Amino acid sequence: MSDPNDNPARSRRRRKRKSYALLILAAGMLAFCVAAGTLYYVLRPTTLRIAVGPAGSDDQKLIQLIAQTFAREGSSVRLTPITTEGAVESIALFTDGKADLAVARGDLNLPASAESVAILRKNVVVLWAPSGLPAKGSKKQPTAKIKSLDELAGHRVGVIGRTQANVALLRSILKESGINPDKVTISQFATNQINEMARDQSVDAFMAVGPLKSKITVDAIAATAAARGEPKFLPIEVSDAISKKNPIYESEEIPASIFGSSPQRPEDKIDTVAVNHLIIAAKSLSDTAVAAFARQLFTNRQQLARELPTASQIEKPDTDKDAALPAHAGAAAYIDGNERTFLEKYTDYIWGAILILSGLGSVGAWFKHYWNRDEREVYVGHRDELLDLISRVRKAETPEELAQMQNTADGILRHALDCYDDGAVEDGDLSVIGLALEQFHHAVADRRTVLNAAAAEAPPMRARQTI
Numbered sequence: 001m002s003d004p005n006d007n008p009a010r011s012r013r014r015r016k017r018k019s020y021a022l023l024i025l026a027a028g029m030l031a032f033c034v035a036a037g038t039l040y041y042v043l044r045p046t047t048l049r050i051a052v053g054p055a056g057s058d059d060q061k062l063i064q065l066i067a068q069t070f071a072r073e074g075s076s077v078r079l080t081p082i083t084t085e086g087a088v089e090s091i092a093l094f095t096d097g098k099a100d101l102a103v104a105r106g107d108l109n110l111p112a113s114a115e116s117v118a119i120l121r122k123n124v125v126v127l128w129a130p131s132g133l134p135a136k137g138s139k140k141q142p143t144a145k146i147k148s149l150d151e152l153a154g155h156r157v158g159v160i161g162r163t164q165a166n167v168a169l170l171r172s173i174l175k176e177s178g179i180n181p182d183k184v185t186i187s188q189f190a191t192n193q194i195n196e197m198a199r200d201q202s203v204d205a206f207m208a209v210g211p212l213k214s215k216i217t218v219d220a221i222a223a224t225a226a227a228r229g230e231p232k233f234l235p236i237e238v239s240d241a242i243s244k245k246n247p248i249y250e251s252e253e254i255p256a257s258i259f260g261s262s263p264q265r266p267e268d269k270i271d272t273v274a275v276n277h278l279i280i281a282a283k284s285l286s287d288t289a290v291a292a293f294a295r296q297l298f299t300n301r302q303q304l305a306r307e308l309p310t311a312s313q314i315e316k317p318d319t320d321k322d323a324a325l326p327a328h329a330g331a332a333a334y335i336d337g338n339e340r341t342f343l344e345k346y347t348d349y350i351w352g353a354i355l356i357l358s359g360l361g362s363v364g365a366w367f368k369h370y371w372n373r374d375e376r377e378v379y380v381g382h383r384d385e386l387l388d389l390i391s392r393v394r395k396a397e398t399p400e401e402l403a404q405m406q407n408t409a410d411g412i413l414r415h416a417l418d419c420y421d422d423g424a425v426e427d428g429d430l431s432v433i434g435l436a437l438e439q440f441h442h443a444v445a446d447r448r449t450v451l452n453a454a455a456a457e458a459p460p461m462r463a464r465q466t467i
Contacts (some may be wrong), residue, residue: 026254045078046289051091051099053084058310059103059277062120065308067396069300077293087163092142100285101293106248106276106325108165114280115328116317117290118297121211121310124252124274125169125236126259127157128221129205130228144232146205149177155204156185158197160220166209172246173273176238191216198223209275211313212258221259230263237268242273247324250274278317281328290330291339298334327356383429386412386436393443399451409440 038322052063060083067079079101086091087104093104095111105122116150129146144151152174159166167188171181189197197203198220206224206293221231224355236242239251252274259265281290317323319332333339389405396402416433 045074045076046286046292047078047080048100048285048289048293049082049098050103051081051082051084051089051093051102053086053090055083059120060302062308062310063103063393065311066297066300067305069304070296073300075292075296077289077296087165094280094282094402097282101279101281103277103279105163105165106278109167110280110325113282113284114325115283116276116323116325117294117328117331119276119278119281119315119317121277122250122252122274122315123209123277123314124212124254125173126208126210126217126221126254127205127234127272128224128231129234130224130230131232132229144229146234147232149174149179149234149236152205153179153183156187156202157205157207158200158203159186159188160191160194160206160208160216162188162190165209169209169249169273169275170207172242173236173238176242176245177236180264194220194223195227198227199467201228206231211310211429212254217257221265221318225265231265233266233270236272239271239273248275276317276325278325280325281331283328285328285330287328287330287333290328291334292330294331294334383412383416383433383436384446386433386440390436390440390443393440393447396447396451399448402448402451406444409437413437 014139050063050067052059054060060081063079063081069082070078082090082093082099084093089107090099090102091104091108091110093099094104094114097352101117102114104114105123106116127149129144131144157170159170167186170184170186174181182355187203194216197206206220208220210213210217233254239249243249243251250273252272253269254266254272256266256268257264294316298316301311301314304314316335317325317327317331319327319335327335349415385408389409393402393405396405413433416430420430
């Protein structure tokens with residue numbers, strides 16, 4: 001059995017203890033890095049790419065303002081606008097997965113995975129025909145040639161905007177109104193060709209699709225009034241039927257005087273059709289990210305409207321499951337107040353982390369036991385040696401033998417305490433050593449008493465033998 005007081009042995013134990021401490025430190029640093037990385041991953045802002053166009057349009061300006069507002073306030077969701085040539089290209093990028101969100105009209109060819117997040121505005125259809133300019137010197141206003149949709153057959157309609165969606169919408173309105181769309185000539189004009197369209201005498205009626213307060217629509221009506229006389233607004237009396245057959249459209253009313261009050265344009269409210277212009281997201285996009293985006297958007301709506309008045313038209317989408325374009329689950333959760341709490345979202349992760357930590361604790365305990373296996377084996381040997389010393393004490397012949405045994409027992413105790421400090425032995429093991437030492441010291445005391453008594457009797461006996 002090695003001497004527990006051996007300096008090399010104690011040096012090895014110190015080196016081992018130092019190595020174990022460094023290992024624990026490294027494990028702690030690793031755990032800290034993992035925790036910090038996880039926290040950064042969970043709390044880092046989510047960046048969503050949104051396709052919008054064309055450049056310089058109201059849509060592009062609004063999305064740019066939203067992105068700047070989110071970034072300025074340090075929001076949990078940020079936007080990266082991708083400027084496109086128009087809604088068709090935006091939808092193409094969205095379909096190809098190159099954009100997470102897109103700004104588009106609801107009646108465009110949207111992919112099956114598209115769901116609504118927010119309504120940026122309602123686009124209403126405005127149809128009007130010129131009345132003609134009064135004759136020179138006459139104050140009497142001429143009567144418009146076209147007074148209703150029924151009279152459009154055989155005439156030409158100028159449509160503002162190059163998108164084919166406007167043409168398809170006009171044809172749907174004509175068909176539902178009982179007019180053969182093929183008997184109506186449709187010409188499209190860009191938004192920068194309004195004056196040219198207004199002066200074109202071959203155009204008998206005009207159509208614009210946009211917000212009620214759209215500057216383009218107001219300017220077009222004013223331009224045609226100046227060039228061709230006051231407009232006669234054409235109501236779409238079949239708007240209810242259109243909305244029922246195709247829920248992507250809605251029946252709306254254009255209020256009186258919305259396009260001008262002197263003179264009144266229109267003089268009275270008229271029925272029309274509306275289609276939503278909205279932000280769409282893929283159904284697979286994270287519910288948490290979409291809910292956070294919707295919350296930030298509607299929370300900042302008033303602030304956005306102060307900087308850009310068109311933001312006041314932002315509305316929440318219909319969360320009814322039967323809606324023509326259903327709301328994204330994340331947006332619906334926010335709108336309906338069904339968002340999950342932090343614990344509801346991350347309960348599975350929390351329990352998983354607890355199980356992992358529990359497993360790591362068990363692995364750490366096993367590793368600690370394995371790391372200290374040599375020290376524990378030495379401890380067991382010293383414990384057995386201490387029990388053997390108790391037997392040897394009773395056979396000791398001299399005080400010097402007892403002193404040597406006590407030194408050995410002291411070394412065993414010192415080593416046991418070192419093992420306890422290193423974690424190689426538990427409290428119960430130390431209690432066993434204490435009990436054995438107690439018995440050892442009793443045995444030493446008893447044996448010393450016997451030896452002292454024998455030493456006291458020895459001189460008289462030698463003296464009698466000498467006489």
